[in-house]
Amino acid sequence: MTITASDPKLIGLYGSMALIRAFEEEAERQYKAARIGGYCHLSSGQEAATVGTVEALAEEDLLVTGYRCHGFALARGVPAEAVMAELYGRRDGCAHGRGGSMHLLDVSRGYYGGWGIVGGQLPIATGMALSLVRREAPQAVLCELGDGAVNMGAWHESLNLAAVWRLPVVFLVINNLYGMGTSVERASAEPDLFKRAGSYRMTGERVDGDDLEAVIEASSRLLEEARSERRPAVLEAVTYRYRGHSVADAGLAYRTREEIEEHRQVDPLERTRTLLRGHGVSAEEIEAADRDAAATVLRATEFAESNPAPDVDRLATGVYAPGSDAQFERMMPGSPFGERELVFGGGLGR
Amino acid sequence: MSATTTDPPVAAPAPAGTETMTYREALRLAMRQEMERDGRVFVMGEEVGLFDGSYKVTAGLLEDFGPDRVRDTPISEEGFLGAGVGAAMLGERPIVEVMTLNFVLVAMDQVINHAAKVGAMFGGEVRCPLVIRTPNGAGNQLTAQHSQSFDGWFAGTPGLKVVAPANPADAKGLLKAAIRDDDPVLVIENLPIYKEKGEVELDPELITPIGLAALAREGSDLTVVSHSFATVRALRVAEKLAAEHGVSLEVVDLRSLRPLDVETVAASVAKTNRAICVEEGWPTYGVTAELAARIQYACFDDLDAPVERVGMAEVPLPYAKELELAAMPTEGRIEAAILRQLELAP
Numbered sequence: 267m268t269i270t271a272s273d274p275k276l277i278g279l280y281g282s283m284a285l286i287r288a289f290e291e292e293a294e295r296q297y298k299a300a301r302i303g304g305y306c307h308l309s310s311g312q313e314a315a316t317v318g319t320v321e322a323l324a325e326e327d328l329l330v331t332g333y334r335c336h337g338f339a340l341a342r343g344v345p346a347e348a349v350m351a352e353l354y355g356r357r358d359g360c361a362h363g364r365g366g367s368m369h370l371l372d373v374s375r376g377y378y379g380g381w382g383i384v385g386g387q388l389p390i391a392t393g394m395a396l397s398l399v400r401r402e403a404p405q406a407v408l409c410e411l412g413d414g415a416v417n418m419g420a421w422h423e424s425l426n427l428a429a430v431w432r433l434p435v436v437f438l439v440i441n442n443l444y445g446m447g448t449s450v451e452r453a454s455a456e457p458d459l460f461k462r463a464g465s466y467r468m469t470g471e472r473v474d475g476d477d478l479e480a481v482i483e484a485s486s487r488l489l490e491e492a493r494s495e496r497r498p499a500v501l502e503a504v505t506y507r508y509r510g511h512s513v514a515d516a517g518l519a520y521r522t523r524e525e526i527e528e529h530r531q532v533d534p535l536e537r538t539r540t541l542l543r544g545h546g547v548s549a550e551e552i553e554a555a556d557r558d559a560a561a562t563v564l565r566a567t568e569f570a571e572s573n574p575a576p577d578v579d580r581l582a583t584g585v586y587a588p589g590s591d592a593q594f595e596r597m598m599p600g601s602p603f604g605e606r607e608l609v610f611g612g613g614l615g616r
Numbered sequence: 617m618s619a620t621t622t623d624p625p626v627a628a629p630a631p632a633g634t635e636t637m638t639y640r641e642a643l644r645l646a647m648r649q650e651m652e653r654d655g656r657v658f659v660m661g662e663e664v665g666l667f668d669g670s671y672k673v674t675a676g677l678l679e680d681f682g683p684d685r686v687r688d689t690p691i692s693e694e695g696f697l698g699a700g701v702g703a704a705m706l707g708e709r710p711i712v713e714v715m716t717l718n719f720v721l722v723a724m725d726q727v728i729n730h731a732a733k734v735g736a737m738f739g740g741e742v743r744c745p746l747v748i749r750t751p752n753g754a755g756n757q758l759t760a761q762h763s764q765s766f767d768g769w770f771a772g773t774p775g776l777k778v779v780a781p782a783n784p785a786d787a788k789g790l791l792k793a794a795i796r797d798d799d800p801v802l803v804i805e806n807l808p809i810y811k812e813k814g815e816v817e818l819d820p821e822l823i824t825p826i827g828l829a830a831l832a833r834e835g836s837d838l839t840v841v842s843h844s845f846a847t848v849r850a851l852r853v854a855e856k857l858a859a860e861h862g863v864s865l866e867v868v869d870l871r872s873l874r875p876l877d878v879e880t881v882a883a884s885v886a887k888t889n890r891a892i893c894v895e896e897g898w899p900t901y902g903v904t905a906e907l908a909a910r911i912q913y914a915c916f917d918d919l920d921a922p923v924e925r926v927g928m929a930e931v932p933l934p935y936a937k938e939l940e941l942a943a944m945p946t947e948g949r950i951e952a953a954i955l956r957q958l959e960l961a962p
Contacts, residue, residue, distance in 0.1 A: 330702075362739030364737055365739060369737050369738060373742050379737075380738075386726070386730055389696075389698020392699045394706055395702075397702065397703040397707075400658070400684060420695070423696075424695055424698070426690065427690070582736075584735050585736040585774055586735060588798075589798070590799060592827075593872075597827070597875045597876050598878065599913075600878055600909065600910030
């Protein structure tokens with residue numbers, strides 16, 4: 267896909283990047299104010315890699331990600347209200363307050379999570395691609411992972427299965443240079459991560475993850491090959507995360523302030539603004555996109571703050587499929603606290 | 617590991633009536649019927665196709681359903697079990713065969729952290745109708761890494777359902793129920809029972825409901841609660857003690873471990889006032905530990921004696937036949953526990 271000056275998509279993509287940046291900044295504020303709990307992994311600095319790859323997805327394609335997923339959910343069009351409400355643990359969060367920051371999803375948009383175990387989503391994405399093949403569906407799966415996931419067994423097993431079965435899946439490695447606090451060089455014997463695809467006779471490519479156009483070009487091409495030729499691939503997008511591993515990590519034990527500042531000088535939002543200006547987009551239009559992003563985040567936060575907590579009496583809803591309660595009816599005698607009061611007392615979906 | 621027994625292929629099923637078949641054949645019949653009924657059902661695992669199944673459970677299915685629906689996998693349990701999770705999330709009905717329960721351990725992350733979490737963690741927005749079939753069972757000198765029963769680990773995990781049939785009829789009925797279920801179900805099969813024969817209803821619509829125990833034998837003196845091969849052993853002991861001591865044992869075959877049918881167990885114990893729980897796993901923190909806790913709570917006033925447990929000796933299974941036998945919950949050990957509890961032996 268080539269973006270031209272007349273392409274109205276470009277300002278929209280910038281708007282999506284601006285939304286992610288503003289959302290993450292607000293999430294950090296609210297986490298520090300203890301309105302958001304658990305872990306909270308921010309993706310500030312990774313917006314071009316996120317928005318560019320999601321842009322390359324067709325509407326029917328599927329998306330699976332790891333836990334640094336706020337940006338992917340927003341880029342895929344999950345309403346910011348539903349994402350922020352999930353971070354707040356509210357009833358109308360996209361996972362109804364069951365998942366939190368790491369387990370966002372929106373099945374209606376082909377987004378199947380938001381997974382919290384490093385590498386665990388890879389076999390699942392592989393199985394989804396297998397299912398697409400079985401149904402002869404002309405779709406592909408984009409499976410996001412971090413640079414830390416490439417040393418897990420699940421990475422090897424998934425790439426091997428995808429290649430041996432010729433599955434339509436693109437493994438997107440968001441290489442932000444650190445798996446938590448361990449640099450790629452300290453963790454990976456082959457730090458050119460994309461080269462590992464060669465072990466599976468699979469296409470492997472590296473792209474500047476902060477170059478929106480380059481990301482869209484590479485991911486569009488690899489996804490199209492996956493769809494039309496059932497050729498799986500690895501795409502390594504090199505980028506940088508400005509914040510720590512999670513909000514709780516200052517991010518300075520393993521890297522210097524100077525290094526972070528260096529990367530901020532080549533900020534993907536600024537690079538995209540330069541691109542826009544080059545295409546003749548006015549400063550006013552860019553400022554309007556920034557204002558829209560801020561307003562969307564404000565609305566999302568207001569929504570989350572006023573949204574009710576999930577119903578405690580329905581604690582166990584969703585654990586088992588509707589209709590399962592009859593199977594559990596005979597389990598009641600002698601059941602311990604929790605099971606008796608909360609699970610059997612209506613939570614199983616009665 | 618490899619199979620040691622081959623059975624003749626199952627004949628084309630008659631529309632109704634019953635047929636005598638092995639446990640292995642009953643499982644195969646269940647898969648065949650469900651694959652004919654529902655195109656979303658497919659089988660994958662190591663050696664399920666060309667090799668006809670490590671234990672020949674899937675024998676002949678490749679020929680009839682082709683390599684897309686009977687899919688051979690590399691030795692890659694985490695990969696293909698996880699692939700089953702993903703396919704199930706898109707609405708397929710995968711049956712993943714794992715060669716033995718011991719090998720599920722290398723895919724444990726996919727079972728516990730993924731399959732079991734899909735429904736709850738995503739707020740009920742997506743489900744995971746996955747079936748994992750796998751046998752366990754000690755007694756063939758398979759030693760420490762191939763003789764373990766982890767039934768309790770899985771049965772203690774919310775989000776999973778676990779069934780463990782003890783005879784061919786339930787093997788067919790529970791596997792069919794598992795395939796039709798909308799949640800991940802672990803079907804624990806058993807190596808020594810694979811060759812056991814029994815009457816099986818051929819009706820493709822008959823299933824064994826999940827969460828319902830069976831009264832495998834009616835009696836009045838003492839209740840034995842068991843599942844899988846322990847039920848086979850308990851029934852043999854019941855016959856022997858009836859003949860030799862005039863003892864009337866009731867045997868409750870759990871069939872499902874999660875959900876667990878405590879009602880049937882409690883009703884039986886209320887009648888006999890005595891309970892011995894038997895399992896092939898290690899009893900500490902095991903299935904029998906759970907049963908004992910629930911029985912004492914539900915039947916406190918009914919019990920004439922403490923609930924007793926018989927399980928595997930708490931050692932990694934050794935190789936030498938004498939040592940292996942000394943560790944196992946054999947019929948002799950079950951019999952001794954019963955006679956002790958009935959004060960018929962020291």
